[in-house]
Amino acid sequence: MARIAIALLLLVQATPARSPRLADPYTRKLLDEWVAAVTNHVPGVLDQPAATIASWDRDALLRVQPLARAWVDVLGATWRARQMKSVPLSEVDRAEIKRLATAPDQLRANDFIKRAALLHTDVVLLAQLVPGAVPPRKPRSQMSLLEREEAVPLVIARGPDGRFSSVELGNLNWDYARDLLDAVTPAPEADETVALWYRTIGAMFASSYSFGEAWPHIERARVLFPNDAGILFGDAAVQETLASPRIQDYVRVTKLPNGQTFLFVESENYHLKVAVGLFKRALYQDPAHAEARLRLGRVLSQMGRHVEALAELQAVPPQQDAVVAFYTHLVRGDVERAMARYDAAQHSYQQALELFPSAQSARMALGHLARLRSNRDVALALLQPALTAPLPRTDDPWWDYFRGDGRNSEALFRRLRAPFLVTAPR
Amino acid sequence: MIRASLVLSAIWWLAATAHGQPTFKAQVDGVRVDVMVVDGSRKPFRGLTPGDFDIRDNGVPQKVDVISFGEVPLSVTLAFDLSDSVAGDRLTQLQRSVHGLAEALESRDESAFLTFDSAVTLRCPMSANVTCVRAALDNVKPAGQTSLVDAAFAGMVVGESEVGRSLLMMFSDGMDTASYLPSRLVIDAARQSDVVAYGVTTGGTMPEFVEDLANVTGGRVLVAQRDADLSSTFRAVLDEFRYRYLVTYTPTGVAREGWHKLDVRVKRSGAHVRARPGYQGR
Numbered sequence: 127m128a129r130i131a132i133a134l135l136l137l138v139q140a141t142p143a144r145s146p147r148l149a150d151p152y153t154r155k156l157l158d159e160w161v162a163a164v165t166n167h168v169p170g171v172l173d174q175p176a177a178t179i180a181s182w183d184r185d186a187l188l189r190v191q192p193l194a195r196a197w198v199d200v201l202g203a204t205w206r207a208r209q210m211k212s213v214p215l216s217e218v219d220r221a222e223i224k225r226l227a228t229a230p231d232q233l234r235a236n237d238f239i240k241r242a243a244l245l246h247t248d249v250v251l252l253a254q255l256v257p258g259a260v261p262p263r264k265p266r267s268q269m270s271l272l273e274r275e276e277a278v279p280l281v282i283a284r285g286p287d288g289r290f291s292s293v294e295l296g297n298l299n300w301d302y303a304r305d306l307l308d309a310v311t312p313a314p315e316a317d318e319t320v321a322l323w324y325r326t327i328g329a330m331f332a333s334s335y336s337f338g339e340a341w342p343h344i345e346r347a348r349v350l351f352p353n354d355a356g357i358l359f360g361d362a363a364v365q366e367t368l369a370s371p372r373i374q375d376y377v378r379v380t381k382l383p384n385g386q387t388f389l390f391v392e393s394e395n396y397h398l399k400v401a402v403g404l405f406k407r408a409l410y411q412d413p414a415h416a417e418a419r420l421r422l423g424r425v426l427s428q429m430g431r432h433v434e435a436l437a438e439l440q441a442v443p444p445q446q447d448a449v450v451a452f453y454t455h456l457v458r459g460d461v462e463r464a465m466a467r468y469d470a471a472q473h474s475y476q477q478a479l480e481l482f483p484s485a486q487s488a489r490m491a492l493g494h495l496a497r498l499r500s501n502r503d504v505a506l507a508l509l510q511p512a513l514t515a516p517l518p519r520t521d522d523p524w525w526d527y528f529r530g531d532g533r534n535s536e537a538l539f540r541r542l543r544a545p546f547l548v549t550a551p552r
Numbered sequence: 553m554i555r556a557s558l559v560l561s562a563i564w565w566l567a568a569t570a571h572g573q574p575t576f577k578a579q580v581d582g583v584r585v586d587v588m589v590v591d592g593s594r595k596p597f598r599g600l601t602p603g604d605f606d607i608r609d610n611g612v613p614q615k616v617d618v619i620s621f622g623e624v625p626l627s628v629t630l631a632f633d634l635s636d637s638v639a640g641d642r643l644t645q646l647q648r649s650v651h652g653l654a655e656a657l658e659s660r661d662e663s664a665f666l667t668f669d670s671a672v673t674l675r676c677p678m679s680a681n682v683t684c685v686r687a688a689l690d691n692v693k694p695a696g697q698t699s700l701v702d703a704a705f706a707g708m709v710v711g712e713s714e715v716g717r718s719l720l721m722m723f724s725d726g727m728d729t730a731s732y733l734p735s736r737l738v739i740d741a742a743r744q745s746d747v748v749a750y751g752v753t754t755g756g757t758m759p760e761f762v763e764d765l766a767n768v769t770g771g772r773v774l775v776a777q778r779d780a781d782l783s784s785t786f787r788a789v790l791d792e793f794r795y796r797y798l799v800t801y802t803p804t805g806v807a808r809e810g811w812h813k814l815d816v817r818v819k820r821s822g823a824h825v826r827a828r829p830g831y832q833g834r
Contacts, residue, residue, distance in 0.1 A: 372729045375760065379727070486671055487732035490702050494733055497709060497741055500834065505709045513666070513674035513706060524732050525670050525697075 148193070148219045156182070156190050161197070161226070169244040169543040172252035176245060179299075180253035187298045194302065196220060198242065198309040200227040201235035235311060240319055241546060242306045246299040247327065296339055300327075304346055315350045319545070324351060325531070326538035328360040332367070333532025340364060341390050355412035356531075362404030362418070363530025366425055369397035370528055394428075401425045416442050417450050424457045427464065435461045449523045449533065452481045452488075456524070459491055463498075471495055486512040487524035582617065582802040583609070586717060586748050586770055588826040589797055589818050596621075596795035597823050605799055608815040612805040620798045625660040626719055627678060628653075628790070629711030629747075630685070631703045633724040634667040638694040642754065642779045646723065647689045649783040654686040656790050664710050668703035669696035670730045678710060700724050701731035704765055705738045708747045718747040719793045720769075721786065727759050735761040742768050743811075744832045748796075750789045754779055770828035809833050 148154050163175035172180075182190075196215055200223055215223070307320050314320045324347040331340035344361055351357045367373060368391055377391045405422035408415055423438035439458045445451060459474035472495055479488040489512035496505035526533055585607070589597040602616040630653065632646060650665075657663055665676035665688040676684035700722075707720045728735070742749065742765055751762035751773040758773050766773050772792075776785040799816070806812065816827040 371735065372727070375727055379760070486699075486702065490705065490732045493709060494705060494737060494741065497705075497744075502709060502712050509706055509709060510674070513672055513710075517671070517673060519671045522671075525730055 147216065148222050153189050153193075156186050157193050160190050160194060164238060164242040164245050167241065167245045167248065169241070169248060169546045170252075170539070172248070172255065176248050176252055179245060180249045184298060187302070191298070191302060191305075193219070193223060194242070195305055195309075196223045197227045198235070198239050198306050200224045201238055201309070235309075236317070239306050239310050240323075243303040243323060244543065244546060246303040246306075247323075250297050250299045251330070300339060300343065303327075304343065319542070321351050321354055321357065322538070322542050325354070325356045325360055326535065326542045328357065328364075329531040329533075329535035329538050331532075332360060332364055332530040333535045335367075335529070337364065337368065337373075337390075353407075353411055355408045355415055355418075358404050358408035358411065359415060359418045360531035362401045362408060363421060365397045365401035365404060366421060367528040367530060368392075369394045369401065369425075369428065372528065398425050398429050402429070414443065416445050416447070417453075420450060420454045420457060423461070424453075427457065427461045432461050432465050436465070448481050449526075452478050452485070452523050453527065455481070456488060456491060459495075463491075463495060468495060468499060482521055482523060484512060484515050484519065485522040485524065486519070487522050582800055583812075583831065584746065584798055584800045585814060585816060585827050586746070587797045587799050587816055588770070588792065590824050590826075591822050592824070594824075596792075597818070597820065598795075600797060600818060600820070602799075604819050605797075606817040606819055607799065607801055609801075609803050609812050610806045611813070611815070614801040614803060616799055616801050618798075618800040622795050624798055625658070625662065625716040626790075626794060627711055627713035627716035628657065628661060628663045628719045628721065629666065629678070629707045630663065630688075631666040631668065631707040631720060631722045632689070633669075633698060633700070633703075633726065634689075634692055634694045635669045635698040635726060635729075636695055637726050642725065642782075643689070643692070643694055645779040645782045649786045650689050651686055652783045653786055653790060654682040656787060657682055657685075662713070662716060666703055666707050666710065667692065668699045669694065670699055671696075672699055672703045672706045674706070674710060678713075697730040698724065698726050698728055699730045699732075700726075700728040700759060701733050701735050701738050701761055703731075704749070704761070705733050705741060708738075708742060708745050708749075711747050712745055717793075717796075717798055718745075719790075720747045720749040720771075721752065721789055722749065722762060722765075723752045723782075723786075724759065724762065725754050728761065735764070739764050739768055740832075743828075743830070744834075745769070748793065748828075750774065750793065752776060752782070752785050752789065754782065768828060770826060772826070803833075807833070 148157065159178055163179050165175075167173060167175040192215055196219075303323070307314055307323060310317045310320055324343070328340065328343055328347060331337070331343060344364065347354075347357050348361065373391065374394050377388050382388070402422065402425055405418050405425065408418045409422065412418070419438050419442045423435045423442070426432075426438060427435035436458070439454060439461060442450075442454045455474045455478035459471045459478065462468075462471035462474055472492065475488055475492045475495065479485065479492065482488065489509055493505040493509040496502075496508055587605075589600060591597050598621065600619065600621070602619050605616045605619065607614045607616060630650070632650075634643075638646065654663075659680065662678050662680050663676070663682055663685050664674070664678040665685045667673050667675055667688070675688045704720070704722060707722065711718045711720050739761075747769060748771045749762075749765045749769045750771040751758060751766050752775075753762070753773070754776050758775065763773055765771070772789075774785050774789060776782045803812075810833055811830055812833050813830045814828060816825055818825050
């Protein structure tokens with residue numbers, strides 16, 4: 127099984143990138159490679175253009191970043207283009223970028239920008255699958271001046287057994303993609319593809335428990351799409367996960383090196399409260415969002431608000447999605463157990479078990495309920511099928527619960543990439 | 553709930569069968585408490601009699617009916633972490649440890665074996681035959697996440713014995729990342745169980761849950777500084793548990809239900825006592 131790193135965030139202060147010079151042949155070569163990669167990459171495929179960018183070290187990415195910003199600003203003529211002085215480029219470089227970006231054979235602005243964002247997305251995702259595709263991290267003594275002075279987002283990696291693993295650099299490709307999408311015209315917040323990109327990447331971060339990388343992503347998404355039900359749901363589900371024991375316990379007992387501390391992980395209560403607000407906002411936008419309603423019910427029950435929780439769970443509409451139905455029965459059983467309605471709880475757990483007969487979580491819940499009612503033999507009989515089922519077992523939806531919207535990430539990626547596969551790049 | 557009736561049955565059953573007499577059951581509404589008594593060098597304090605124990609149930613002194621020391625067979629449940637981080641030398645040492653434990657169990661003892669990653673797996677049901685336990689880790693491949701809390705609950709249910717003294721020996725080198733049951737529910741269940749839980753880990757931080765579980769059941773947490781020390785650490789747990797006193801009394805002067813705070817002392821100088829801090833009455 128692939129290692130799943132769970133990442134939380136540390137952030138070191140930002141410093142502006144230094145001005146590169148297009149007169150430098152190496153920098154010019156990198157810019158040419160980047161433009162060609164954006165133009166020719168097929169989204170979702172680890173092709174040569176993606177492999178080229180994946181092979182860049184941080185120095186190369188940092189050299190091109192302001193040039194790439196300038197490029198899309200020229201194309202988009204966005205509000206940011208009017209503030210191009212914030213991009214640290216010389217007048218000569220700026221004029222050259224303008225000449226190149228507006229050449230007749232270039233892609234149209236939004237198409238170029240979205241393809242560029244998808245390229246950097248694929249560079250992260252697909253290059254991870256190919257050993258050696260990404261250059262190893264350099265020791266500080268071998269870093270360029272640019273790399274040493276760069277703003278470095280650090281993420282804390284955690285192994286699947288919950289122990290501290292390492293401190294790693296955040297991936298610059300995500301900054302690239304967000305930065306580029308800001309240049310979509312007429313405005314990124316009015317663009318469906320940008321909204322879908324934010325939801326999809328948020329789901330992907332949730333799926334891989336990459337909360338460190340997720341944080342700047344979520345913050346930007348909140349600004350751009352404050353009323354998007356899908357994005358609100360994904361954000362809320364991340365809050366629910368941050369409130370869970372697996373994160374709270376980890377943060378409480380983990381001692382980070384060099385006196386570093388976790389950012390953006392607050393108390394369980396804090397995250398539960400934020401999650402309630404976000405789930406409610408998601409439901410305001412989309413009252414039929416069944417998973418948002420069931421999760422709102424669960425979060426309320428975690429806060430001890432069992433009556434409200436039960437009302438939400440009872441309001442979850444019947445549906446085709448077996449996983450959502452399973453979660454609803456399971457959480458409803460928990461609420462009923464907490465309210466000492468043991469017969470109702472047993473019925474709810476059994477309904478969950480009917481949907482996934484080998485699910486360990488439902489059997490644990492039933493076994494615990496039997497034990498609570500002083501029947502150890504019944505508890506053992508209920509647990510036994512789960513404990514002795516053939517290995518490997520993958521049929522318990524509970525194991526994916528805290529991946530939140532990550533459950534949907536593959537479908538979201540397909541939707542995101544589809545329009546760019548119909549219109550093949552040159 | 554702690555059921556002394558069953559223990560008394562067991563003790564008398566053992567005595568009766570030893571003399572070839574018919575067996576019978578006694579129904580006594582009592583409490584049994586597993587008590588570790590050691591001297592200053594952590595050696596078992598031997599030779600205590602019922603009169604040496606001072607037990608207070610919710611502050612009310614109780615008369616100790618029966619004690620046993622090393623006489624009641626053990627029901628040992630091993631619950632071992634087989635998540636991703638156990639791969640390599642640690643697994644080799646765990647395999648060695650299991651072979652050692654199988655050797656150390658007596659023929660009258662019973663044992664069961666659970667492993668956990670994302671899933672909790674009962675590899676050997678409770679049985680006096682140690683063949684299964686000995687081979688339980690021979691062909692395993694550590695992977696996945698850690699359902700520590702679920703495994704503790706399953707281990708408790710599997711290990712609760714109506715005849716033996718129940719030991720739950722848990723090994724984990726990480727934190728819970730996959731359980732369904734909340735830890736507080738399992739700790740509450742442990743308060744109503746006879747099982748004594750011991751935790752073993754390899755350096756670093758022991759999950760708070762295991763510390764809490766050990767505390768409420770009267771067990772302990774032991775840390776093996778190196779993987780190579782695992783085998784001797786597990787053996788130390790088994791030896792320590794075997795030579796604990798099982799103390800039985802019939803509660804008087806206290807309500808049957810609710811939480812009962814227990815205070816167990818021994819009237820001998822130099823004796824260090826460890827027992828569960830209380831039990832949940834019904």
